Amino acid sequence: MTRVILKPHKARPFYARHPWVLDSAIERIEGDAIDGGVVDLISEKGKFVARGLLNSQSRIRVRLYTWDAAESLDDSFWRRQLEKAVQFRRQLGYDDPRGAARLVFSEGDGLSGLIVDRYADYLAVQANALAMGVRLPLIVSSLVELCGARGVVLRTERGINRAEGLELRDGHYCGQTPDGPLEIVENGLRYSVDPAEGQKTGFYLDQRENRKIAAGYLRERRVLDMFCYSGGFSLAASVLGGAKEIVAVDSSAKALALAEANAQLNRATNIRFQCGDGFETLESLAAAGERFDAVILDPPKFARSRRAVQEALQAYHWLNRLALAVLEPGGILVTCSCSGLVTREDFLYMLVGMARQTRRDIQILDTRGASPDHPVMCSCPESEYLKCFICRVL
Ligand code: SAH
Numbered sequence: 001m002t003r004v005i006l007k008p009h010k011a012r013p014f015y016a017r018h019p020w021v022l023d024s025a026i027e028r029i030e031g032d033a034i035d036g037g038v039v040d041l042i043s044e045k046g047k048f049v050a051r052g053l054l055n056s057q058s059r060i061r062v063r064l065y066t067w068d069a070a071e072s073l074d075d076s077f078w079r080r081q082l083e084k085a086v087q088f089r090r091q092l093g094y095d096d097p098r099g100a101a102r103l104v105f106s107e108g109d110g111l112s113g114l115i116v117d118r119y120a121d122y123l124a125v126q127a128n129a130l131a132m133g134v135r136l137p138l139i140v141s142s143l144v145e146l147c148g149a150r151g152v153v154l155r156t157e158r159g160i161n162r163a164e165g166l167e168l169r170d171g172h173y174c175g176q177t178p179d180g181p182l183e184i185v186e187n188g189l190r191y192s193v194d195p196a197e198g199q200k201t202g203f204y205l206d207q208r209e210n211r212k213i214a215a216g217y218l219r220e221r222r223v224l225d226m227f228c229y230s231g232g233f234s235l236a237a238s239v240l241g242g243a244k245e246i247v248a249v250d251s252s253a254k255a256l257a258l259a260e261a262n263a264q265l266n267r268a269t270n271i272r273f274q275c276g277d278g279f280e281t282l283e284s285l286a287a288a289g290e291r292f293d294a295v296i297l298d299p300p301k302f303a304r305s306r307r308a309v310q311e312a313l314q315a316y317h318w319l320n321r322l323a324l325a326v327l328e329p330g331g332i333l334v335t336c337s338c339s340g341l342v343t344r345e346d347f348l349y350m351l352v353g354m355a356r357q358t359r360r361d362i363q364i365l366d367t368r369g370a371s372p373d374h375p376v377m378c379s380c381p382e383s384e385y386l387k388c389f390i391c392r393v394l
Helices: 075-094 136-147 158-166 205-215 232-240 255-264 279-287 307-324 344-359
Strands: 002-006 020-022 024-032 038-042 048-054 060-066 100-105 114-119 122-127 151-155 170-176 184-186 190-193 220-228 244-252 273-274 292-297 327-337 362-368 385-394
Touching: 002 205, 024 151, 024 158, 038 060, 048 158, 060 075, 075 100, 100 205, 114 136, 136 170, 136 190, 190 232, 190 255, 190 327, 205 232, 205 362, 205 385, 220 232, 232 273, 232 292, 232 385, 244 255, 244 292, 255 273, 279 307, 279 385, 292 307, 307 327, 307 344, 344 362
Parallel strands: 002 038, 122 151, 220 244, 220 292, 244 273, 292 327
Antiparallel strands: 002 024, 020 060, 038 048, 048 060, 100 114, 114 122, 151 170, 184 190, 327 385, 362 385
16 A cells, blocks of 8 residues: 655644645655555554545645545445435435436535536536546446436536646536436526536536525515526526516626526516626616615635635625615625635625725624535535625615
C-alpha cells in the first residue's frame, strides 16, 4: 500500500475527518504514486489516519474516503457508498419517479468529487476529481442498477479538467438520450430541464424547499424574481403562492426561453419575463418608480476565490440595497447567496450593514440552506454554500 506521510502537527484536520489533504500537509510519499490510486494517510508518528485516493496533479493531493483501517476502497466500497446515498433520498421522500433529486453530493455524502443528479429517468453525473473520473464505469453502472435510469449524461464543472488533470467531455455517457426536453415535477410543478446543456446539471435542485417556503409568503403580492433562470421561484410564487403578478429577470435569453416554456407548462399567465443584467434592471426599475411587495434575489456565485470574498460582499451589499429601493414597506425579501466562501455570518452582517445604511428595519423570518439532498458534512464546512434568508423589510 502506498503511504502518504504527513508533516509534523498536520494530522489534526484529518483525524477530525476533513477529506482534503493538500500538498502543504504532506512530508513524503512512500511507494508507487499512481494518480487515482489508493493510499494510506499516515501521521508523522507512523499511525494510520485515513485511506484515500491520490492525485499528484491536483491541489487536493489526497481525497479521503474512510477512517477505518479495516475498510478497503474496492468496488464494493463504492457500490455501498452509492447505495447509502440513494437510499437516503428515498427516506427523504425524494423518490417520485417523475421528480428530481441530487442523489450524491460530493463531500456531503462522503464521496468527495462526485455529484449525481436524477431527473426523472435520467442521471447527470459530474466527476470533479480524477479519482472519481477514472472510476466512472463502475460508478455509473452501480447507479443505473440502483435507480433503473434510462440514460446518463456527463457534465463537467468549468476548469475542473485542468485543476484535476482530467480529460472528460460533456455529453451523452450511456443508455438512451431523451427524445426532446426532459420534464420533471417539483413541488407539484412541471419544469422542463436540459441536463446536457442547461446551467449546473440543468436545474437548481438546491432551492427546492426554499421555493416552496418562500411561496408561502407571497400571496397577493407583486413579486420581482431576479436571476430567475428557468423560473423556479416565479412558478412557485404564481401557482403555489398565489402571487398577484411576477416580473422575472435573467441575463440569459436561453434561460428565459426555458422559463417561458415552463410558465406555459403550468398555465401560469401572470409572469412577465425580462432579459437584462440584474443590477442594471434593478437600477432602472427603481428610477422608473416601480415598486414591488416582494423581491427574490438568487444571483450566481460572486466569490470564486478567497481573495474575491470582500468584493463579493460588496456586490451582495449593492444588490440587496437596490432591491430595498424597489421594495414597499412591509415587503418580503428573499435573498440568497451560493458563494461557499461567503459565510452565513458574513451574509447576515451584510444585511445588518444594509439596515443601518438604509435606516429600514429588516426582520429575518427564516434562515435557510440547501435542500436536504445537499447535506452539509460537519467535518467539511466547505460543503455548506447556500444561504437563503427570508426577510420582511419595514
Ligand atoms: N433562481 C433560479 C436560479 C438562479 S441561478 C432558480 O430557482 O432556478 C443564477 C441565474 O443568474 C442564472 O440563470 C444566470 O443566467 C443569471 N445571471 C448571471 N449573471 C447575471 C446578471 N448579471 N444579471 C442577471 N442575471 C444573471
